[in-house]
Structures are given as structure tokens and as C-alpha cells.
Amino acid sequence: MYSVEWQKRGLPHAHILIWLLNKLHSNEVDDIISAEIPDPVTDPRLHDIVTTQMVHGPCGALNPLSPCMADGKCTKRYPRPLVAETVTGNDGYPVYRRRSKEDNGRTIKVKVQNQEIEIGNEFIVPYCPLLSRIFETHANVESCHSAKSIKYLCNNFQMGRYVSTNEALWRLLSFQIHERYPTVVHLAVHLENGQRVYFTEANAAQRAERPPSTTLTSFFAMCEADPFAATLMYVEMPKYYTWNQSTKKFQRRKQGTPVPDWPQVFSTDALGRMYTVHPRNDECFICDCYSVVSSNAYQIRTLFAIIITTCFPSQPIQLWNKYKDAICEDILHRLRIQTNNPDIQITDEIYNEGLILIEDQCLTIANKLLIEVGMIAPNRSMHDSFNQELNRELQYNVDTLQEFVRNNVPLLNEQQKQVYETLMQAVDNNTGGLFFLDAPGGTGKTFVISLILATIRSRCDIALALASSGIAATLLDGGRTAHSAFKNGKIVDAMQAHCLG
Ligand SMILES: [Zn+2]
Known part of the structure; x- marks a missing residue:
């Protein structure tokens, strides 16, 4: 110590x-x-x-x-x-x-x-x-023979703080106390007119009329005015633009690597990181003019399952009734194609099918049945949970995964590569181990983990992706919470036996 x-x-x-x-x-x-x-x-x-x-x-x-x-x-x-x-x-x-x-x-x-x-x-x-x-x-x-000496070490230096001239000068000249690389720029996510606005009594009216722009509104403005910005995804903005805190505007970078075909555009290795939107802000996701029009039924079902298992809405059935048509859209579409009958309308059977799919997701995220989260129970015979779990882990498309691995391993940077190789060696040599991966947000931890999962699964082996929360679990392919995966110890034991076999 x-x-x-x-x-x-x-x-x-x-x-x-x-x-x-x-x-x-x-x-x-x-x-x-x-x-x-x-x-x-x-x-x-x-x-x-x-x-x-x-x-x-x-x-x-x-x-x-x-x-x-x-x-x-x-x-x-x-x-x-x-x-x-x-x-x-x-x-x-x-x-x-x-x-x-x-x-x-x-x-x-x-x-x-x-x-x-x-x-x-x-x-x-x-x-x-x-x-x-x-x-x-x-x-x-x-x-030292008693705890007194430990107290001396711990207490004596937390009571006050003397800043020496050397240290004071260091701080006065604004030298770095610590530093992080690369730069990570946080990007706001909000609904139209839903951004946080600070105001005083004096400027309230003016602020209400012309709220300061956010990184998101500024991005939209740039897309209209700057042809290069229009080619970018929101998260790519910090790579080519700096965010000016005082003018609240994105500005093209003046230094960096020139971008081919775009004079006066420079790129750096700055990263954009969007704030996590909690599923409780359900309007940001399912607002009539957002997810329901922009996402497919599978995505909406996933979101719905996250909301009812992790956000505990007071009236989940009402939420279901409001969005069930959008949630079951693909099931109806499939049925029309299968039966070659475009006139089939949505039925209770189709809704039931949707409920079963949602319940499967809820079991994955939180090991909960729909009835346990205040929803209507779907009508289905009980599945053999073991087969369901095992099939789940073996259902991956090997060709797709192999292609994913081939395309993405060359994209790993030096440090990511080191992590990837260390872990794959532990798997290949069957040495096992506990590894802790830590890095600033936005530097590609999820990318490395996804690639490790895909590599193992592409060999028809089992890789369980466990996260501490349901939201984190959805970031990974086949991800689930440790709580839901380990609640049924037998399943995990059986799967480990299978992995070894
Ligand atoms: Zn003395």
C-alpha cells in the first residue's frame, strides 16, 4: 500500500x-x-x-x-x-x-x-x-506492529492538501494532468425540440424562440449546407469536423489527413460516441415517425422486449395494443407469401405468433415469461428448455460468420489485434483464463468481442456472450445477461459438456 x-x-x-x-x-x-x-x-x-x-x-x-x-x-x-x-x-x-x-x-x-x-x-x-x-x-x-501505522498512512494525507509551487505552476500553465488518446466526442441524441436548453429569467423568451443548436441539430444543418457532411453518418462527424462549444457549430477540420476527392476536407482519428438512449425514452425509439417507419418488425420486437423486461412500463398491454400491428408485420407478410394469398388480414393467431417471438426474447434478456412482466401470455405448449437453449447456440450461419471474420480481422488495429490473438490463443490451446478488457468508450471493445464470438461460432463451437444488463446484452450478437443464462445451472453445465465434447 x-x-x-x-x-x-x-x-x-x-x-x-x-x-x-x-x-x-x-x-x-x-x-x-x-x-x-x-x-x-x-x-x-x-x-x-x-x-x-x-x-x-x-x-x-x-x-x-x-x-x-x-x-x-x-x-x-x-x-x-x-x-x-x-x-x-x-x-x-x-x-x-x-x-x-x-x-x-x-x-x-x-x-x-x-x-x-x-x-x-x-x-x-x-x-x-x-x-x-x-x-x-x-x-x-x-x-510497524499495530494498525496505528496504517491509519497514519491513510488519514494523514487526506485531511488537507498543500499544492507546491512546482505543482501549482504546472496547473496554472494548464499543462495536462492526464491525457487520453484518441479524442472521443460525445454526440447528443434527442427528439425534435427535445434537447436540454439552459436559460435564465432574462433570456428565457429568446432561448425558447431560438434554442442553441446541439451536435444533432447542427449535424442536420451541415447535411443541408455542406455536401461532404451529407455523405457521413452522424458518428463519423468528429473525424472530419470539430465541435465549437461556443458557437455550437461543427466546423471542418483545418488539419489532418487530406480526404481524396474532397479539397479542404481533413480527417483525424477522433471518434464520435453517441449517448446511450435508455429504452425508457421509448418515444426516441418507437415514436410513430421513427422506429415504426424506419425499423423492421424484428427490431421493434427486440425493443419491445427490452422495454417490458428492463423498464417496467405501467401498462405494457396498452403498449402492445398500440404497436402490435407493426410488431407482427413481418409475420403477416410471410404468411401472405407462403399461402400466395395477398388478401389475408391480421388475425389473433398472428398476434399470438408475435407474442411467442417476444417471449423468446424476454427469456433471453431477463429469463422472464410474458406473464411475469404484466403481459398477456402467448398460447403455446411448453418447449423443452434445454433443446431451446442448445439450438439457440448452434443456429448461427457458419458461412456468414466466416466471411465476417475474414473481412474484419484485417481491420483490427494493433492493440485490438493483440487482444484478439491473446484470447484466441487461450481458446485454441484450451488454457482458459480470465481477461479484463478496458478502454475509453468508442475505441472498439464491442468490435473486438463480436469478432471473437464470430470466430468461435464460425467453427461450430459455442461462445456464450454474457453481459451484466439486458441493454448491454443487446449490443452483442446472441448476447444475454449472465443472470438469465446462469439461472438454470443445468443448462449451462450441459452446454459446457457439449462444448468439451
Ligand atoms: Zn527535531
Whole structure:
């Protein structure tokens, strides 16, 4: 355990606490820690280091003006008692052996206010000879016997904060304290006139009339005015445009890699990241003029399943009734083609089919039946859940996956490639392992994971994609929550047996 602070003179300074596997016994303290002046003849180097780095003060009666003095006493409790043997006390630190001159303790001459005086071991700060030789610097080492020393390390440096001149200058000149690469620009997602607008009493009317543009409204404006912007997806904007916080406008980048065929357009490796839209903002998804017209029935069913399992709407049946025609559109369409009869109208059987598909999704996301989330139960005979689970994991189209892998592995960047290869090696060599992948949002974690899943599945092996939330699970192909997958332990055991087989 350690804490680092800046010293008042500007140097960083570490307090380190080390737990020893084998406890240090009282009779072993002297082997590791000394508070005495070393022999200048047999060990001149250590003598030099200790006498220049490890002498406290002098203070006390010899030098009452020493900065460590308060109310006539040394705040660090020097000079320390001269004792013939180390005594391990019960208040945290031992009393170290500091032999007196009479007991063959060594002395040195030091200068105090231009006067040379003789001091002994009473002013030596405890040190570890080995560490002192290695670091040749001030390194106070003590044996800690109680929790008091831990409290000292934790509490002492959280009570206040002194900013040294070096650190203050660093901050005043706005040097980076930390840095992240690449740049990630957050992009707003909202309904028309649904953006957050800040106003004061004075400018309320003006703001209402002309609300400041957001990254989204500015993107739409750019699409109309700038022919290059019109070729881009929203998330690609930061790559070619900077977002000007004060004018609230996208501006073409003035530096970067020139884009072929587009003079005055430059690209960088900045990334756009859209804010996650919680499914509870269901209008952003299913608003009459959005999802229902722009998404296919499968997407709407997925969304509906997410909403009823994770957002707990008060009247799910009403929501179903409102959108059931759009939700079942593809089933009707398929039936018309299968029967070669374009006049078939939607029936209760078709709605039931839609409910079964939604229920399958709810089981995937949250392991819940429709009846458990306040919906109408579909009419169906119970499936054998094991077969359902197993089929689910084996239903992938191998050709499509192989093509996906072929096309996308070359697109991995250096770091992504390293992650991909490390994990695939663990799979190929059957060594297993736990891996934690961490990176700023938008840098392609989902891409790498999708590729790993696809690679394994393209070999007809089973890869379970588990996430901590239903929303996260929907980002991955075949993704589900750990909760729903592991609730039925038998299924997982059986599938592991199958994987091994
Ligand atoms: Zn002192």
C-alpha cells in the first residue's frame, strides 16, 4: 500500500507500507533496521549515506530554532533515548537500539549555526542498510506492529492538501494532468425540440424562440449546407469536423489527413460516441415517425422486449395494443407469401405468433415469461428448455460468420489485434483464463468481442456472450445477461459438456 504526495519543495514523496509474509520477530528487527551510525572504516559508503541523509535536526536544546520544534519540543520526538537493545513496544513502533558513546556508540561532528557539535545515535532516523545503499537517499524504514501505522498512512494525507509551487505552476500553465488518446466526442441524441436548453429569467423568451443548436441539430444543418457532411453518418462527424462549444457549430477540420476527392476536407482519428438512449425514452425509439417507419418488425420486437423486461412500463398491454400491428408485420407478410394469398388480414393467431417471438426474447434478456412482466401470455405448449437453449447456440450461419471474420480481422488495429490473438490463443490451446478488457468508450471493445464470438461460432463451437444488463446484452450478437443464462445451472453445465465434447 502506498500514497504519494508532493513535498513542499516540490519533490514527490512516497509512503509505502509492506506486509511481510513471515512476521518480523523482535530479535530480527536489528537485522533489517538500524538507527545507528555505521562503521566509517568497514563500511564507508553506508556511513556517508547515513550521515548525510538520515540525521534528524539536530534540534532540541542543541538547536531550539530547528523547524521541527514546537512549544520547546521536537514534533518528531528527537533526540531519541539511547538504549542498548531494541525493545518492541505495543504502541506501533519499536524503540530501536541506539547505543550511547559509553556503550561504544559512534558519534559524528555536525554544524549547527556555524558551530561544530558532536552528536550520537540519538538523532539517527531508522533506516534499512540495504535500501539506503540501493537508493542513496533519505529512506526512513520502520517496523510497524499495530494498525496505528496504517491509519497514519491513510488519514494523514487526506485531511488537507498543500499544492507546491512546482505543482501549482504546472496547473496554472494548464499543462495536462492526464491525457487520453484518441479524442472521443460525445454526440447528443434527442427528439425534435427535445434537447436540454439552459436559460435564465432574462433570456428565457429568446432561448425558447431560438434554442442553441446541439451536435444533432447542427449535424442536420451541415447535411443541408455542406455536401461532404451529407455523405457521413452522424458518428463519423468528429473525424472530419470539430465541435465549437461556443458557437455550437461543427466546423471542418483545418488539419489532418487530406480526404481524396474532397479539397479542404481533413480527417483525424477522433471518434464520435453517441449517448446511450435508455429504452425508457421509448418515444426516441418507437415514436410513430421513427422506429415504426424506419425499423423492421424484428427490431421493434427486440425493443419491445427490452422495454417490458428492463423498464417496467405501467401498462405494457396498452403498449402492445398500440404497436402490435407493426410488431407482427413481418409475420403477416410471410404468411401472405407462403399461402400466395395477398388478401389475408391480421388475425389473433398472428398476434399470438408475435407474442411467442417476444417471449423468446424476454427469456433471453431477463429469463422472464410474458406473464411475469404484466403481459398477456402467448398460447403455446411448453418447449423443452434445454433443446431451446442448445439450438439457440448452434443456429448461427457458419458461412456468414466466416466471411465476417475474414473481412474484419484485417481491420483490427494493433492493440485490438493483440487482444484478439491473446484470447484466441487461450481458446485454441484450451488454457482458459480470465481477461479484463478496458478502454475509453468508442475505441472498439464491442468490435473486438463480436469478432471473437464470430470466430468461435464460425467453427461450430459455442461462445456464450454474457453481459451484466439486458441493454448491454443487446449490443452483442446472441448476447444475454449472465443472470438469465446462469439461472438454470443445468443448462449451462450441459452446454459446457457439449462444448468439451
Ligand atoms: Zn527535531
